[in-house]
Amino acid sequence: MSAPLDVTPKTAEAPPEVALEGLSKKAIQGRSLGQIAWMRLKRDKVAMAGGIFVLVLIIVAALAPVIVKIFGHPDPNFIDYSLVDADSQLPIGGFGGMNGDHFFGVEPQNGRDLFSRVLHGAQISLLIAFLATVVSVVIGTIMGIVAGYFGGWVDAAISRLMDIFLAFPLLLFALALVGVATTFGVDGYWARMLMIIFVIGFFNWPYIGRIVRGQALTLREREFVDAARSLGAKPFYILFKELLPNLVAPILVYATLLIPTNILFEAALSFLGVGMPPPTATWGGMLETATQWYQVDPQFMFPPGLAIFVTVLAFNLFGDGLRDALDPRSR
DSSP: OOOOOOOOOOOOOOOOOOOOTTOOSSOOOOOOHHHHHHHHHHHOHHHHHHHHHHHHHHHHHHTHHHHHHHHSOSOTTOOOGGGBOTTTOOBSSSGGGOSSSOTTOBOTTTOOBHHHHHHHHHHHHHHHHHHHHHHHHHHHHHHHHHHHHHOHHHHHHHHHHHHHHHTSOHHHHHHHHHHHHHHTTOOSHHHHHHHHHHHHHHTSHHHHHHHHHHHHHHHTTSHHHHHHHHTTOOHHHIIIIIIGGGGHHHHHHHHHHHHHHHHHHHHHHHHTTOSSOTTSOOHHHHHHHHTTTTTTOGGGGHHHHHHHHHHHHHHHHHHHHHHHHHOTTOO
16 A cells, blocks of 8 residues: 655745855945946046046146245246346246256246246136137027027927037237237226126127037937926926036036136237237237247247147047047947
8 A cells, every 4th residue: 555645735945055256245226327428437547547637637727826935936027137147138047047946947038937937827728718608608508509499490490500600700809908908098907807708708608509509409308308308398408407507527528628618719819919908918929929039039939838748638639538528329
């Protein structure tokens, strides 16, 4: 006689614990788009080097009055004839008068400290470049997002306005505007600075306006915009609450690339004599003065020239790296 079958349900045995070497016991955490972009940016050593230099330059420019009290002359316009030769008007000593008291040497003919003037020139260049960029970004973003979202005759009118501004001879306009303002007695320090910021910022907005318009044309067909319309959202709400947050990345990238362009333009205006009024220390104005002495004192050209070159290069490297970090399709 066969034994009865055991139909008692058996509890399932737990599988043996497998040791997974190298795996963290912490729960997997998601990363935001900002965290991902920061990780990608940190891996770009060249962009990080440019960003660190830009940060150091901003700090040095902000603390220029304090730094020059320690390492230079506190007044960038102080004239010291004892530092130049009475006959040749050239700095006394080699390499343009470079020594422990004057790291970059002194100017020919007047003996002004180049280190102090370069640092104060950084203040002027960065301030004008940043404020002009803000003006361009604000106007370009508003005009571009309105043109891209509404389309039709609004887009056509704004696009033609962009074409007119892009074809405008900006440099000639700056020369004429400064000449007219000087004729009417508007030629003070702050008046000239505001005029330069207006000229650079107001006439450069079409560049960023075109970029924002192209992105807005794509975003207005997305599902989240249709959902906002179906819920009764007004155009103003859609423009600045739905579209604008998705345009922060391209706006930020182009702003970092526009700043060095504005630095070069401000230097060009100062070089042509329509920048900040003398004796204000500006990189372009120093280069213009150096052209009169380059055959007998070539060292005079290097401090302002290298300052412009390194600053523009650092901003461009950081802007390129930021663009790659914020673009999910880049590798």
